[in-house]
Amino acid sequence: MMKLKSKRFCRSISKLGIGNKVVASSPIEKDCNENCEIKWELRPGGMLVQKRENNKSVGEIITIRVSTVSKWHDISIEETSTFGELKMVLSLVTNLEPREQRLLYRGKERDDNEFLHMIGVRDKDKVLLLEDPAIKEMKLLSLARGQSINNPCPTIRV
Known part of the structure; x- marks a missing residue:
């Protein structure tokens, strides 16, 4: 200040x-x-x-309801965090890596470097979490081939 x-x-x-x-x-x-x-x-x-004169301090904790296809999670995070940081927290809860996640707020997909408070996310707002379809398809293909997801490139045998 x-x-x-x-x-x-x-x-x-x-x-x-x-x-x-x-x-x-x-x-x-x-x-x-x-x-x-x-x-x-x-x-x-x-x-x-x-500086605003309301009683809010910088970095106040807000609760965001993150909804997936079948579940929802209430996540507490600082209002000055980024969507990338929110993805890191969600990776602990959903077992989806941050690169596998797509976050939508007010109908638009948000980038990892966008700040929550700059976009307008407030306490008790809702964010939609979707699994990235490209990575989901890659997982399904690798499971069909019997490969692990960590090694997406098949070994070429002659």
Whole structure:
């Protein structure tokens, strides 16, 4: 958190300067005096913005309901996490590796590097988890051939 002082950001119509004192001349200025401070925060995208005054702290834990075809899971994660980090947590619960997962939020597939809070994911929102069809097909083919999934390339015998 950074603190910057600037009288330019104070809401004032006119001020009367008397020595080092600043006297407010309108009711709007009552909260804006010489020590007018604005709290700033740096967002993950690199944007410097005025800090919100609601009682939420940065990195608050939210609960997301992740639904698969047949089950749903309630996952608690920081709101500033990425979809890639969410996939890592889901891999522990679903036994699907992160590369095998496709996450959809509001009808769109989300990339691993997108932040939850930047997309608009809030507490108790729903995310759909699907298994990547290409990897699913590769698994089925390898099981039909009797190979392990870790070695998808068959050995060529002459």
